[in-house]
Amino acid sequence: MTFQLKVNGQTHEVDVEHDAPLLWVLRDELGLTGTKFGCGISACGACTVHVNGEAIRSCVTAVGTVVGADITTIEGLSAKGLTPVQQAWIDHQVPQCGYCQSGMIMAISALLAKNPSPTDNELAESITNICRCGTYPRIRNAVHSLAKA
Amino acid sequence: MPSRRMIILGGLGTAGALVVGYALWPSHRLERADKLDAKSGERFVANWIKISPDNSVTVVVPHCDMGTGIFTALPQMAAEELDADWSTVKVEAAPSDTLFANGALAEGFILTGRHMTADQLPAFLRGTVANTFRTIAGFMNLQVTGGSSAVRATGVYGMRVAGAAAREMLVKAAAARWNVATDECTTKSNHVMHAASGRSLGYGELAAEAAAYTPSSTPTLKPKSAYTLVGKPIPRVDIPKKVDGTTNYGLDVKVPGMSYAAIKISRVFGGKLKAVSVGDVLKMRGVQKIVQLEDAVVVVADRFWRARDAVASLNPVFDNGANGGVTSAQITARRTAALKSSDLKSDLKTGSGADALSGGRIVEATYQVPYLSHAPMEPMNATALYKDGKLEVWSGTQDGLGARAQCAKTAKLDMANVTYHLMPMGGGFGRRLPGFFNFLDYAVQTAMAMPGTPVKLLFTREEDMQHDYYRPNVMSRFRAALDAKGMPVAWTNDYTTDGGADEQAHIDYGIPNQDVRYAKVPTHVPTGPWRSVEASWHGFFIESFVDELAHAANMDPVAYRLQLLDEKPRHAEVIRQAAARAGWGTPMPNGKARGIAMFESFETIVAHVVEIEVAPDGTLKVDRVVSAVDCGSAVNPDGLKAQIEGGIIYGLSAALFGEITIDKGAVMQQSFPDYDVVRLAQCPQIEVHIVESGAALGGAGEPGTPPIAPAVANAIFAATGIRVRELPLKNASLAAARPQSARL
Ligand code: FES
Ligand code: FES
Numbered sequence: 030m031t032f033q034l035k036v037n038g039q040t041h042e043v044d045v046e047h048d049a050p051l052l053w054v055l056r057d058e059l060g061l062t063g064t065k066f067g068c069g070i071s072a073c074g075a076c077t078v079h080v081n082g083e084a085i086r087s088c089v090t091a092v093g094t095v096v097g098a099d100i101t102t103i104e105g106l107s108a109k110g111l112t113p114v115q116q117a118w119i120d121h122q123v124p125q126c127g128y129c130q131s132g133m134i135m136a137i138s139a140l141l142a143k144n145p146s147p148t149d150n151e152l153a154e155s156i157t158n159i160c161r162c163g164t165y166p167r168i169r170n171a172v173h174s175l176a177k178a
Numbered sequence: 179m180p181s182r183r184m185i186i187l188g189g190l191g192t193a194g195a196l197v198v199g200y201a202l203w204p205s206h207r208l209e210r211a212d213k214l215d216a217k218s219g220e221r222f223v224a225n226w227i228k229i230s231p232d233n234s235v236t237v238v239v240p241h242c243d244m245g246t247g248i249f250t251a252l253p254q255m256a257a258e259e260l261d262a263d264w265s266t267v268k269v270e271a272a273p274s275d276t277l278f279a280n281g282a283l284a285e286g287f288i289l290t291g292r293h294m295t296a297d298q299l300p301a302f303l304r305g306t307v308a309n310t311f312r313t314i315a316g317f318m319n320l321q322v323t324g325g326s327s328a329v330r331a332t333g334v335y336g337m338r339v340a341g342a343a344a345r346e347m348l349v350k351a352a353a354a355r356w357n358v359a360t361d362e363c364t365t366k367s368n369h370v371m372h373a374a375s376g377r378s379l380g381y382g383e384l385a386a387e388a389a390a391y392t393p394s395s396t397p398t399l400k401p402k403s404a405y406t407l408v409g410k411p412i413p414r415v416d417i418p419k420k421v422d423g424t425t426n427y428g429l430d431v432k433v434p435g436m437s438y439a440a441i442k443i444s445r446v447f448g449g450k451l452k453a454v455s456v457g458d459v460l461k462m463r464g465v466q467k468i469v470q471l472e473d474a475v476v477v478v479a480d481r482f483w484r485a486r487d488a489v490a491s492l493n494p495v496f497d498n499g500a501n502g503g504v505t506s507a508q509i510t511a512r513r514t515a516a517l518k519s520s521d522l523k524s525d526l527k528t529g530s531g532a533d534a535l536s537g538g539r540i541v542e543a544t545y546q547v548p549y550l551s552h553a554p555m556e557p558m559n560a561t562a563l564y565k566d567g568k569l570e571v572w573s574g575t576q577d578g579l580g581a582r583a584q585c586a587k588t589a590k591l592d593m594a595n596v597t598y599h600l601m602p603m604g605g606g607f608g609r610r611l612p613g614f615f616n617f618l619d620y621a622v623q624t625a626m627a628m629p630g631t632p633v634k635l636l637f638t639r640e641e642d643m644q645h646d647y648y649r650p651n652v653m654s655r656f657r658a659a660l661d662a663k664g665m666p667v668a669w670t671n672d673y674t675t676d677g678g679a680d681e682q683a684h685i686d687y688g689i690p691n692q693d694v695r696y697a698k699v700p701t702h703v704p705t706g707p708w709r710s711v712e713a714s715w716h717g718f719f720i721e722s723f724v725d726e727l728a729h730a731a732n733m734d735p736v737a738y739r740l741q742l743l744d745e746k747p748r749h750a751e752v753i754r755q756a757a758a759r760a761g762w763g764t765p766m767p768n769g770k771a772r773g774i775a776m777f778e779s780f781e782t783i784v785a786h787v788v789e790i791e792v793a794p795d796g797t798l799k800v801d802r803v804v805s806a807v808d809c810g811s812a813v814n815p816d817g818l819k820a821q822i823e824g825g826i827i828y829g830l831s832a833a834l835f836g837e838i839t840i841d842k843g844a845v846m847q848q849s850f851p852d853y854d855v856v857r858l859a860q861c862p863q864i865e866v867h868i869v870e871s872g873a874a875l876g877g878a879g880e881p882g883t884p885p886i887a888p889a890v891a892n893a894i895f896a897a898t899g900i901r902v903r904e905l906p907l908k909n910a911s912l913a914a915a916r917p918q919s920a921r922l
Contacts, residue, residue, distance in 0.1 A: 056482075060432065107422040115422060119413070126603060128604025163823055164824070
């Protein structure tokens with residue numbers, strides 16, 4: 030089946046199964062490898078992208094369900110230069126291996142769009158992404174610095 | 179445990195033997211390096227240091243990037259001695275070539291880790307020691323990043339020396355041009371200056387002439403007081419590409435015409451593939467080939483998800499042999515029996531050993547820790563292309579050269595016919611060290627079955643978790659005798675091991691009579707180094723038991739430890755700092771308490787004070803960790819803090835949740851839901867304080883991990899009176915807790 034996908038403002042035509050996971054379509058069909066694979070079962074958040082501004086886990090999102098939606102990946106997020114979230118990540122030296130950070134930044138950007146100054150509890154409740162390198166303390170500091178800015 | 183692993187992770191042992199620097203390359207080697215790795219007029223002036231005509235400096239790092247910041251810390255050390263302008267310094271990963279092997283780790287192990295001298299070396303290495311570390315490493319195909327060794331070995335003995343030697347050569351070249359004495363010249367910001375005549379020349383102009391001089395292996399190094407880069411929290415060079423998704427990990431490798439492979443490996447370790455009925459799988463969309471391997475079946479397809487779905491639909495039959503019935507309970511029973519047997523081997527004996535037990539009040543306890551998976555964020559993967567008798571492989575490993583050698587071996591090819599591209603890694607933690615390259619083997623075998631087609635083989639999270647090389651399950655029993663004042667006069671410890679004796683079982687506390695023994699209990703479960711290796715278990719055992727002794731003596735756990743550390747002022751200071759910063763001794767509300775633990779690993783001493791809360795229903799929350807760290811001195815203080823934070827959280831995930839269990843010979847856990855880890859919600863506030871003792875540099879990546887589990891367990895005891903002797907804590911029932919009025 031062919032689908033029209035609107036990714037980072039551009040429309041792409043892909044010929045895949047209706048239930049092909051968005052993650053792999055983004056990566057393998059469109060070559061957008063900034064979005065990562067960590068578990069494939071919605072347990073880690075490495076694959077987080079925005080669909081109409083909402084953070085979703087693309088590894089369990091069937092392509093057929095996001096046709097016509099605005100999909101944004103990490104590549105689209107920084108298309109016009111670094112966002113304040115990304116800059117805060119540099120200022121606070123957040124990433125270690127960096128593998129989780131695309132998903133982390135996408136998830137947190139979506140949260141901050143709704144709640145620009147989350148408390149630690151609000152942050153912990155809505156951001157369940159895993160970072161095995163343990164960058165959480167710096168993520169917290171970076172988010173709070175954005176709230177102050 | 180393969181002996182190779184011992185070589186790799188032996189650590190650098192006690193200081194003393196490693197006084198010789200890295201051998202620097204003579205000029206013919208520099209030429210070879212130029213051919214291999216220099217671009218557009220760049221010249222190698224010393225090992226790892228390239229200078230461009232535009233006067234910029236490139237430091238080539240003979241390690242891999244797994245997120246620990248060494249791509250910043252190592253160049254910082256070279257640039258410091260070179261008097262380079264940091265804003266012009268570029269950083270590159272070294273090619274996987276013997277020229278860039280890092281032998282110091284092997285050398286450190288050989289000469290100090292096992293207390294050997296050069297003439298006790300295996301014959302094939304003799305003679306090479308006196309020459310160069312590089313040769314030994316080349317021999318062994320080592321280019322390792324592990325053992326928290328990058329900064330203390332490559333940095334201290336390599337980067338600094340190379341930077342200083344290159345500086346001397348550049349000065350010589352300038353002095354010759356100007357016909358002045360070298361000691362009239364100074365260096366700063368990529369320039370050699372001659373103050374008397376006001377002349378100056380950029381390094382870029384001098385590089386070619388400088389490279390012709392023979393580098394000194396003992397160049398003059400700067401005193402610490404003259405440092406302008408080392409010791410500063412320089413922002414990491416790799417971070418900008420890690421916030422915009424452009425870092426290319428192994429997972430992201432793109433090779434034209436690439437196919438994707440998914441694998442189903444025998445659930446039972448050691449199982450052999452008997453049969454697989456292919457059915458209609460070859461007719462599934464995109465499926466290209468089914469490859470049968472000794473213990474696995476692989477499906478290659480045009481897209482990963484198609485390969486994954488296709489392999490999931492197969493029902494291969496494996497011959498599991500005798501291992502098909504093994505359970506965790508059986509393994510525990512074997513360990514228990516081994517510790518009861520009379521078959522224990524002596525590891526360490528001081529004073530009159532166990533005989534001294536008769537001299538006091540006996541305290542006794544047995545502990546156990548489970549198997550653990552590494553579960554780095556990026557599942558194991560490798561991309562391989564076999565074409566015209568040559569193999570090309572892309573993957574993230576902690577040893578690019580070792581990976582290349584392994585690929586050659588698996589493919590039965592000459593090293594010369596194998597190219598290996600070392601990719602950045604989404605976490606390592608020991609999983610990607612040599613000896614543990616199953617993902618490379620499967621990828622290479624699959625590529626060999628499809629000549630001409632590049633294949634990316636990727637483990638699903640489930641395969642990754644079920645075919646790891648696990649942190650061993652270990653049991654440890656202690657007996658101590660306390661004198662009338664409650665201080666230990668005898669310390670005995672019997673522990674199980676999958677391999678040999680563990681150096682980390684040796685305590686830093688001053689106890690006159692010690693008897694440490696081990697029982698070898700190998701199982702069919704493959705084990706390997708996991709962040710901090712043996713310190714991850716002995717740290718928990720020793721620091722829990724010392725805490726038990728303190729309570730048995732009715733003494734404050736901090737004061738008790740300090741009394742035992744008369745001869746170890748650095749250890750005592752680290753404890754004092756952590757305790758003071760955490761407000762040790764100030765009252766805490768009901769249900770909350772503090773716990774302390776201190777452990778030295780990889781020559782770095784770390785103490786954590788944790789604050790926890792146990793709710794009446796038994797729910798545990800770790801609120802805060804205050805950490806003090808003495809790694810000698812910090813090359814990059816912010817990088818060091820990040821590593822300690824990461825080490826704490828990695829260890830806390832294991833302490834709270836981590837548990838791999840075995841049933842019917844196979845791992846029962848599959849992914850993060852049943853192998854849970856710390857997320858933001860469980861992550862405590864963390865404060866790291868650096869203690870600058872000026873001692874020899876210790877590691878940073880691992881030493882934060884060992885003391886966290888015992889610090890939490892000790893705090894639980896302080897809060898509830900419940901002593902947890904088995905990890906993970908999720909299995910401990912704290913609900914019966916009777917919160918005491920917390921004193922600590
Ligand atoms: S890969 Fe999608 S949540 Fe883990
Ligand atoms: S930075 Fe490595 S997993 Fe988050």
